[in-house]
Amino acid sequence: MPDTSSSRPSGFDRRAFMAGAAGGALVPLAARAAQDARAPMAQDPALPVDVTLRVNGQDKHLSLDPRTTVLDALREHLKLTGSKKGCDHGQCGACTVLIGDRRVVSCLTIALAAEGQEITTIEGLATDDRLHPMQQAFVDNDAFQCGYCTPGQIMSAIACVKEGHAGTDADIREYMSGNICRCAAYPNIVAAVKQAAPEIMKG
């Protein structure tokens, strides 16, 4: 398991890379040269790449295989296991996180492509001892049974409200359809979204 809080290794500077890239030549993202000065720069896809992800307001320095998704970066490298892996193919919504203000499926988002963007997970919602209004609404409305889809449901629901798609039950059902609940807690989820919506829109 890679060191999740590794200091920045020598040999790669993102600012220098961007300056060079803007000059016109295509420069692959530099890979960590793994303590071997003769190791090829970048093109070897087997080598990890240094990346800084901003998760719940904190910069996280990671060294990742390019195949790593945001979901795997969160769960396997940052130990933020709230975001769940259901299908791993973008079909179930259990891995939903916010990137910027947009809800996305983190299982189909390559971590290297998310660099420089604000990632918000279920772990980033509560403040001190107070749950986010949507978390509280899910508790109040018994909007889950097994709970596996719940973090994705809550992240999706927050975005659903902010997008203005929580005005009617039909809208909530349509715009929450990307989050599958195998326990079928759907009526309670709709109730939770309706309860939390006014408070979220109030800011």
Added chain:
Amino acid sequence: MRPFSFQRATDPGMAVQALSAAAAANNPLTQATVQPLAGGTTLIDLMKLDVMRPTAIVDINPLAESWSAIEPGSENLRLGALARMSDVAAHDEIQRNYPVIANSLKLAASAQLRNMATLGGNVMQRTRCSYFRDVSYENCNKRNPGAGCAAMDGVNRMHAVLGTSDQCIATYPGDFAQALVALDATVEVTGRSGTRSMPFAELHEAPGNTPEIETMLQPGELISAFLISGRWPRSVYLKARDRQSYEFALSSAAVALDVQDGTIRDARVALGGVATMPWRAREAEALLRGQKFDDGLAQRVADAAFADARGRQHNSFKIALGKRVVARALQQAVTMEI
């Protein structure tokens, strides 16, 4: 997933240069060793399934600054290829003047996927044929040219009834492309020698004897924009599917009409969920021009749209369903308030 190197393109020149590296291999675009990454909702999925096996991906999302504009003008509409589905679907002027576009996007996928997926990637999405997506089936002419087609006599309920060949019956799965083909859109392509434009209807190819070739795009080319002439406020996208939301079409129809004083001046009909490529029903729509609408005319148009349809063991129901979808979409377009 197989290992790949990750590159980021910060301008179109860099992107086409990086993607052109695959051109020398002479593979069809679908099997090119360098693939562009936009929303990733098709590419990463198919890489996890080992269906697509690029050795390098080029992140083109930094091009969004110049390639994601939504520009409705008085005479035409220009949509940047990196505009996200959700942003186009939610755009006031698209909803008002091009409801067939807004609804084709809104009724596709899920809110999360629409936030990620781009217009360019959407039209390039690959079929959902379960045999294509499962590499344990050797016999897929799309993946392994010449290996046969497991769907032909397999479970083919979701497969196409129009534009098929004896090599492939995989359905083109998208929705937005039907709106584009109905509205005679132009697609702008950026490559090493600059940009070129062609009718969107010429972008996709029916499978014929080369199901592995799906579009006219070459390695090293990227869709940069779509252009649509005129406004089409009287237009509809109707989608029939196994569940009410978040599902691919069993049958869909994109219909756009110009009706003046009760007479249909112009009519466009395109079909989704039933064909191997975005499907324009030109002979059917021609029956509408100069006519006054009634249910009998709708039925004749629907029949004409599926005159050449060929069902197989499990998908013949799509012919009856598809006709009803066309007739209902016409009805909705004629009666909608604009």
